[in-house]
Amino acid sequence: MDEVKATRTVTVTNSAGFHLRAATLFMNLARRFDSHVEVIKDSQRADGKSTPLQLTALGAWEGDQLVLEATGADAEQALDALVELFVTNFEEEEEPEQQQVGQSRPEEDTADS
């Protein structure tokens, strides 16, 4: 079998960041492929198929870039599918009864003390 290695760079665009449900969706989708999948943020690497904890530990925020790396025969197909999750914002929907009013979400305090 040909061992293919593919990489893609994605940007986290949903306002809530790469949260638990997003990580779970990612993992469930990654597991449908045979390829080994890793998510890289700066110098941190996370196994994309083991547990969502690996992915949420990256602490990826809106605007952060992540590198997706897949190794295996279906590496390209796996990344095509996984990139789509980021493009569609993980099918993000605000919970109706807690929906925020207006278009401007409250400011994220970026100064992490």
Add this chain to the structure above:
Amino acid sequence: MKFADFVSREAIRAELVAKDKEGVIRELVQAWLDTGSIEADEQESIIKAILKREELGSTGIGRGVAVPHTKHPSVDRLVGTVAISSDGVDFNSLDGEKVQLLFLLISPPDRPGDHLRALENISRQLRDDTFCRFLKQAKSVEDIQQLLDEADNNQFVS
């Protein structure tokens, strides 16, 4: 963000009594109510919101850990607790395993960043097998608090 920033000692439970998912979630919220930090009349609304989030997909994320959570307007800062169920609870976890270790998180709707920071902290610490195992084996609130303090002091994450 450290555990000390969102885990209140008074809300830690070393042995959950409930044996099912909803019961455990109710017990966790009750633990918070007992601290006096949440109004009693908000209880059902919080429980309902947490259960609704679970319907989107279990927060039982494998390795015997669950992180039930919700946004809720009754809190003005992120609050959370840690609880142990030594027998384990069926949480419809991703890996099908019962859950022994639970982290409850309730965050204000306008501060999604705090939730992500807490989740990042919990995730990082739990990647350490020793921390995860010790926490599941903890028998008292003191044991749990000590482990959280040690984690906050970077004694587990290398």
